[in-house]
Amino acid sequence: MRYFNLFSTILITKGAHRILVSDLQRNTSELFPLEFYDLIEELKKNSIEEILEMYDQESQNIVQEYLEILLEYEYGFITENDWDRNFPALSYKYSEPNRINNLFIEIADISLLKRLKNAVEDLEIRHLVIYSKNLLTLEELISIDHIFTSSVLSGIEIISPFHKEIDQSFIQNLNDVTERIYSLIFYECPHKPFKSKDELKFSLSFVKESIKISSCGKVDMKYFNTNLPKVLEALNYNSCLHKKISIDIEGNIKNCPLMTESFGNIQNISLEEALNQPGFNKYWNLTKDSIEGCKDCEFRYICTDCRAYTERSHYTPENLDISKPLKCGYDPYTNEWKEWSKNPLKQKAIKQYELQKLK
Ligand code: SF4
Ligand code: SF4
Numbered sequence: 001m002r003y004f005n006l007f008s009t010i011l012i013t014k015g016a017h018r019i020l021v022s023d024l025q026r027n028t029s030e031l032f033p034l035e036f037y038d039l040i041e042e043l044k045k046n047s048i049e050e051i052l053e054m055y056d057q058e059s060q061n062i063v064q065e066y067l068e069i070l071l072e073y074e075y076g077f078i079t080e081n082d083w084d085r086n087f088p089a090l091s092y093k094y095s096e097p098n099r100i101n102n103l104f105i106e107i108a109d110i111s112l113l114k115r116l117k118n119a120v121e122d123l124e125i126r127h128l129v130i131y132s133k134n135l136l137t138l139e140e141l142i143s144i145d146h147i148f149t150s151s152v153l154s155g156i157e158i159i160s161p162f163h164k165e166i167d168q169s170f171i172q173n174l175n176d177v178t179e180r181i182y183s184l185i186f187y188e189c190p191h192k193p194f195k196s197k198d199e200l201k202f203s204l205s206f207v208k209e210s211i212k213i214s215s216c217g218k219v220d221m222k223y224f225n226t227n228l229p230k231v232l233e234a235l236n237y238n239s240c241l242h243k244k245i246s247i248d249i250e251g252n253i254k255n256c257p258l259m260t261e262s263f264g265n266i267q268n269i270s271l272e273e274a275l276n277q278p279g280f281n282k283y284w285n286l287t288k289d290s291i292e293g294c295k296d297c298e299f300r301y302i303c304t305d306c307r308a309y310t311e312r313s314h315y316t317p318e319n320l321d322i323s324k325p326l327k328c329g330y331d332p333y334t335n336e337w338k339e340w341s342k343n344p345l346k347q348k349a350i351k352q353y354e355l356q357k358l359k
Pocket of ligand 2: 257
């Protein structure tokens, strides 16, 4: 008798019509038909021979084909005889001791960052994302990095407009003297200004288009991320808002800068005080298992949620918005991707957001 043994790092997410098999060790995900799920479940309980006996010749060929796929992708291995196949299951618990993981700030100038240094320490913030509408000089970029040189912050991502002083030596200087910046995105860049030969400490992107904060929340396969900590977080908490705090351009402290609810202004209260306001973290425990549409989607643990833009169609009795993200064009019931902004069912919500912007 032969037995198939599935590795405990393989996570299977069942959707309405397909499954997604995620290899959490290799950070890859593959789509398969729903019947593949039933076979994997059978393989956990029965030998391959016992399973083959249940089917006619045609179905046996399909089972064999599926088994070859399981082996080809190295999702497990076959043993000759049964044995204690209880591999310790991978724990899906997610726990981080720090109170905040991500701080997002839209800055008008860098003075605010200096004032936030202590809060970053106290809340043990890991990642800082800075969005600027204004050009940032070399000196300003270096200062941003140096403010946090000795802090707990592990990385800084900066998104700012491109300008003509940004050339190879500008980037090289930055690379030589900065430590915390791990990602630099320059937008409104007509063409890539140079070809970088040297390895840089940070990832560097030049984007032709303008990047607006309001373009956040788009759901696309290119943003899906099969990465163990992110998947574990998505299994237990909200994949966008958990342990996030933001300061918008007017100083309003929010969970996400695009949500309407503000918990105070940075001119008057500290980040910690805002964080302690009732309701600040009301979406932190909301997983995609409770969100309309997403709960039946095979991508739900590798996809990022959005609560700032939703279809505004479903709410809990406590008034938590559990509607599907507005900017998702995927239908888990047909497995089709369509342009979300043209979906007739989303037009009412799109209009409401446009009106909100005009206020
Ligand atoms: S329905 Fe859309 S937003 Fe929801 S999990 Fe699937 S792809 Fe992501
Ligand atoms: S809630 Fe939506 S808009 Fe806000 S940060 Fe998350 S994805 Fe972006």
